[in-house]
Amino acid sequence: MTHHDPRAGLTSDQVASLLLDSAPYLSCDECFERLDAYAEAVLADPRHTDVPLQVHLSACGVCAQEARSLVELLALDG
Numbered sequence: 826m827t828h829h830d831p832r833a834g835l836t837s838d839q840v841a842s843l844l845l846d847s848a849p850y851l852s853c854d855e856c857f858e859r860l861d862a863y864a865e866a867v868l869a870d871p872r873h874t875d876v877p878l879q880v881h882l883s884a885c886g887v888c889a890q891e892a893r894s895l896v897e898l899l900a901l902d903g
């Protein structure tokens with residue numbers, strides 16, 4: 826019997842369909858709330874991914890710019 830465990834993570838198909846959806850998955854407020862933790866996680870592990878956040882960043886130039894400056898700030902700090 827095969828049972829798909831939803832906690833096992835997204836399949837690449839699911840990720841692809843999320844990325845194809847141009848509608849932001851998170852609101853900008855939710856995105857901003859997560860940016861600090863995301864930037865720190867990316868600096869600690871460049872392979873870190875946060876799909877909902879990255880979908881939002883790919884669709885929202887304002888938050889993408891904010892994320893970039895945050896990562897640069899943290900990088901200078903470290």
Ligand SMILES: [Zn+2]
Binds near residue numbers: 853856885888
């Ligand atoms: Zn946004």
